[in-house]
Amino acid sequence: MDDCDHPEHVSGNEPSDHPSPPSREVQCILPALESAPQENKEPREKRIREWVQVLVNVVLVIVGIVAICIYYGELQVMKGQLGEIVRQYPEIQKQAKAATDAVNQSAADSAENSRRVERQLSISQKQATAATGAADIAKEALHVSERAYLAPAFARIDYAHRRIVVPIANSGHVPSGPVSIEAHEEMTARTGASGALSFIERHWKKSSLKSSPNGTHYGFTVEVPFLDEESSRARMQQTTIAGTITYNDGFPGTPLQSVVFCFFTAAEAQPPTTEFGICDEPERVLAEIKAREHYPDNEQRPNPN
DSSP states (O other), rough: OOOGOOGOOOOSSSOOOOOOOEEEEHHHHHHHHHHHHHHHHHHHHHHHHHHHHHHHHHHHHHHHHHHHHHHHHHHHHHHHHHHHHHHHHHHHHHHHHHHHHHHHHHHHHHHHHHHHHHHHHHHHHHHHHHHHHHHHHHHHHHHHSSOEEEEEEOEEETTTEEEEEEEEEEOSSSOOEEEEEEEOOOOEEEEEETTEEEEEEEEEEEEEEEEOOSEEEEEEEEOOOOHHHHHHHTTSEEEEEEEEEEEOSSSTTTTEEEEEEEEEEEEEETTEEEEEOOOOOOHHHHHHHHHHHTTOOOOOOOOOO
């Protein structure tokens, strides 16, 4: 049995000449003190770990509380915003409806304006067409009333020079443009006891004028090489002149005008004078003369039969 367990068996009053060894109580405490650190080391580390876990849990709790506070604050703000939106929703709905109505009205107005513009445009086009038509009519009326009108006037026989002089009359109000004349001449004579007409000569010629002023003026001449005054007055000779006068009517850009003429000498017995008669069918007579003279042959050359 250990003495430390029964201290009563130890007497502390015995005298000794030697230094006294440690008392029994001290000897019992020292081993206990020497083994105490090893016995308490493991519980201390365990307590430290527990405290660290506690501190971490406290920190996490604090962080959670802070996060909850933050989320709660944001939730309150969102609730406030949602409440404001809910309060403003009727006004927003009114504004949206007003905007929709405005768009619809604008679309309707735009469509109506488009139809109105189309109608106005159609009316304007009709008016423009009518105005253009009226302007064209007025222009044509002015053209018809003012343009040059050319035709051969009364011809005259120049026996001395054996030619027929044909003036040109311009009955319009403006001078003509360039004038081109193509004249075909054909002479017949009565021969033999029967007095039948036979062809003596025929030819054609071209002449031109820069312009024909208003009134009657010199036009062109046709040479008749076998013209005899006595035979002509005695109706033994007959001369036919046929052709075309082509001209610009005095207005720029207008089509060329053309007139066909045909006349012949006809002598009166009493008094013995020579006048000109007008052919009944000038186009037919001109075509027949061209065929007989083999047009375009015989230009300005007599062609006796």
